[in-house]
Every structure is written in C-alpha cells, then in structure tokens.
C-alpha cells in the first residue's frame with residue numbers, strides 16, 4: 001500500500017492540469033465526431049473548469065464520448081447521436097460549434113458558406129430553444145458569416161445577448177505567436193500578438209507593431225510574415241492535400257479559448273484575448289462584428305478594447321480588411337433574413 005503522501009504525488013504526476021477550479025460548468029461540443037471535434041473533446045476533458053462534457057454529432061459522437069470518458073479527470077462525458085440534440089444541450093453553459101465541412105485545396109472559406117450556413121443556423125436555433133443563456137463559441141467557417149448567422153437566429157428567437165456569441169479566432173493568434181517567435185527567436189508563449197479583424201485571408205490583421213519583437217520588422221520580411229499569418233490556414237489545407245484543414249492546432253486553440261471563457265464565467269478578472277464579436281469599433285462604417293481584444297467575465301464579453309496605435313502598414317491592412325468583412329457579415333445576415 002502506498003502512503004497517503006506518496007499517493008498524492010502519484011496523483012499529481014498523473015494529471016496534466018490541476019483539478020481544483022472555483023466554478024465548473026457543463027460544456028457541449030456540436031460536431032464532436034469531426035477532425036476538430038475529437039481532439040477538442042479530449043482537451044476539454046482535461047480542463048478543470050469543465051464538470052460535464054456533452055458530445056454531439058450527426059455521426060459518431062457516442063463512440064468518441066465512450067473513448068474520452070475513460071480519461072481519469074473529474075468531468076462526466078456523455079455522447080449523443082443525431083436525434084438527441086436537445087438532450088445534448090440541456091443545462092449547458094458553454095456550447096462550442098466545430099460542425100460543418102472543411103476546405104479542400106483551391107477553396108476559400110466563403111466557398112463553405114452554402115453547406116455550413118444552414119448547419120450553423122439550425123444548431124443555433126436549437127441552442128436558443130434549449131439553452132438560451134449559453135455562451136456560444138463558433139468555430140465553423142466562414143466565421144465572418146457564421147457568427148452573424150448565430151446572432152440573427154438568436155435575435156429572431158428573442159434570446160440574443162451579444163455578450164455571449166463569439167467567433168473563435170484564437171488560431172490566428174496562436175499562429176502569429178508561433179511564426180513571429182520563429183523569426184524573433186523568442187518564446188512563442190510570451191509573444192502575444194493581437195490579431196484583429198476577421199478570420200479569412202485579408203480580414204486577418206496582425207498588429208505586430210504593438211510588440212517589442214515585431215515593431216522593427218519592415219519590407220519583405222514583414223510582408224512575408226503578414227502573409228503567412230493571413231494564409232496559415234491555406235498552408236495546412238495544401239499540406240493535407242484534400243484531407244481537410246487544420247484540426248489539431250485548431251483543437252488546441254479552441255480549448256484555449258473555451259478555457260478563457262470558462263475562467264471568465266468562474267469570476268476570474270483580467271482575461272483579455274481577441275475574439276470576433278458584435279462590436280462598436282467600426283459601427284460607423286456599417287461593420288457590426290469585429291475581432292479585437294475583449295475582456296471576458298461572468299457575462300461573457302465585459303469590455304471591448306480599442307485597437308491601440310497602428311503603424312502605417314497596419315492602417316493599410318485594416319483598409320483592405322473592412323470592405324471584405326462587411327460583405328461577409330452582410331451575407332450571413334441576409335441568409336437568416338431570407339430563411
């Protein structure tokens with residue numbers, strides 16, 4: 001028999017994260033059987049802020065749930081098949097949506113609209129009906145359009161609170177940190193790049209001038225880095241050669257953003273990260289949603305930070321971002337009003 005202190009040590013080394021959290025929540029993943037959904041579900045199983053993990057997909061969620069449920073952390077995992085969406089959502093506080101098709105080489109994210117818009121619309125309607133006060137984290141592309149779709153659906157249902165709908169743009173932040181750190185020879189975990197705008201090509205605007213490691217960059221080196229951050233998704237789509245887009249790095253990014261939302265819900269202060277939300281920043285230009293640094297808290301979005309000082313190059317990037325973003329947002333809104 002192991003002495004109690006030895007058991008405690010064994011127990012500590014067996015855990016990836018510490019298990020004591022102030023306040024835990026039920027989290028539901030819609031699209032849990034997919035390329036992102038599976039590793040994301042695993043990472044959420046490791047999150048000490050999750051008490052109950054509900055996994056839903058039109059294919060394969062009970063199997064994923066059975067598998068993930070054997071991991072020895074405190075949360076309880078349940079899988080739900082296609083006809084059990086309402087049960088999956090009951091009592092949930094956070095819903096993460098990676099349901100929908102991914103890109104193949106040669107496609108833009110907007111090319112996914114025709115398939116994913118209706119998937120996201122129908123899932124949002126179910127969330128509005130069953131879990132109207134849930135925080136909704138939208139991963140499904142095109143994010144610039146799917147976030148307005150979710151918002152419009154909730155608005156129609158009379159349960160919209162803009163503080164609780166988020167487009168997950170964390171992968172852009174993760175990539176920017178990694179790619180800049182490679183050039184600057186810095187620690188990527190300490191190379192925190194605010195990435196603003198939206199989540200597709202030219203709408204992705206990294207504010208490199210706001211970092212010590214980034215402010216000296218210019219010319220070809222700067223242009224190449226910006227292009228890599230804006231088109232990092234294409235790099236993965238090309239390398240996977242028809243087998244899909246980023247799944248593992250996205251699962252990491254999604255779990256990280258979900259953890260930030262959960263920590264906010266638990267009352268932690270000072271959690272600031274970029275996310276694509278209903279925003280006043282460019283309302284005067286008719287742009288209702290924008291990603292920028294947002295402070296998260298018990299109500300979701302507590303405060304939207306201004307962009308801060310921009311370099312001349314960043315002003316130009318922003319100029320290219322805004323009209324494209326506006327088009328994407330309007331397309332999402334029109335889809336719901338015509339549905």
Ligand SMILES: NC(=O)C1=CN([C@@H]2O[C@H](COP(=O)(O)OP(=O)(O)OC[C@H]3O[C@@H](n4cnc5c(N)ncnc54)[C@H](O)[C@@H]3O)[C@@H](O)[C@H]2O)C=CC1
Nearest residue numbers: 031033034035036057058099100101102139140141171250
């Ligand atoms: N926000 C971001 O930064 C990123 C977004 N994505 C997007 O995430 C989405 C998912 O990508 P993957 O997981 O690679 O695709 P995948 O095809 O591997 O998985 C999608 C899953 O959604 C499920 N699904 C389809 N319709 C559904 C419905 N009505 N209800 C519940 N589940 C449903 C499918 O059965 C499948 O298991 C894509 O739209 C992709 O473009 C991907 C990477 C990064």
Ligand SMILES: O=C([O-])CC(=O)C(=O)O
Nearest residue numbers: 103141171233234245246
């Ligand atoms: O590129 C894609 O289609 C998937 C995605 O959004 C990303 O990896 O940033």
